[in-house]
Amino acid sequence: MLLKWLDVLRMARIANLNPDRKVTKTDDEWQAQLSPEQYYVTRQHGTERPFSSEMCSLFEPGLYACVCCDTLLFDASEKFESGTGWPSFTQPIKENAIAYIEDTSYGMSRVETVCNTCDAHLGHVFPDGPPPSGLRYCMNAVALKKVKGGAS
Ligand SMILES: [Zn+2]
Numbered sequence: 551m552l553l554k555w556l557d558v559l560r561m562a563r564i565a566n567l568n569p570d571r572k573v574t575k576t577d578d579e580w581q582a583q584l585s586p587e588q589y590y591v592t593r594q595h596g597t598e599r600p601f602s603s604e605m606c607s608l609f610e611p612g613l614y615a616c617v618c619c620d621t622l623l624f625d626a627s628e629k630f631e632s633g634t635g636w637p638s639f640t641q642p643i644k645e646n647a648i649a650y651i652e653d654t655s656y657g658m659s660r661v662e663t664v665c666n667t668c669d670a671h672l673g674h675v676f677p678d679g680p681p682p683s684g685l686r687y688c689m690n691a692v693a694l695k696k697v698k699g700g701a702s
Pocket residue numbers: 616617618619620621665666667668669670
């Protein structure tokens with residue numbers, strides 16, 4: 551199934567899909583496992599500086615997983631050059647990989663994306679991506695790790 555903006559809004563406002571599994575750790579455990587920057591972005595809802603990662607301009611085949619819990623989130627075939635300075639994807643690898651939360655901070659109405667398995671903050675999703683989904687998942691590179699190999 552191809553997710554579109556109305557699906558994203560429905561999940562953000564009503565209910566997210568159930569993940570395949572759930573990973574829960576204490577704040578101390580996350581802090582011990584992650585680098586300070588990874589911890590700041592994924593567990594404290596931070597945002598890395600744009601153009602801070604070479605991941606933005608990498609388009610080799612492969613998969614991207616959550617840096618916290620290793621759940622696969624994106625296939626590189628869904629990655630595109632958005633020009634924003636953050637790695638951008640137009641579709642998650644599975645419809646239940648990511649959870650959506652309405653975010654009205656900073657006086658804006660946005661949709662936050664979190665890992666559906668461990669609740670790591672990943673970034674936001676916007677309705678101005680390329681067809682056919684029209685979605686732009688604007689991700690923090692430190693929240694992701696590249697996993698070797700092609701499509702599973
Ligand atoms: Zn995760």
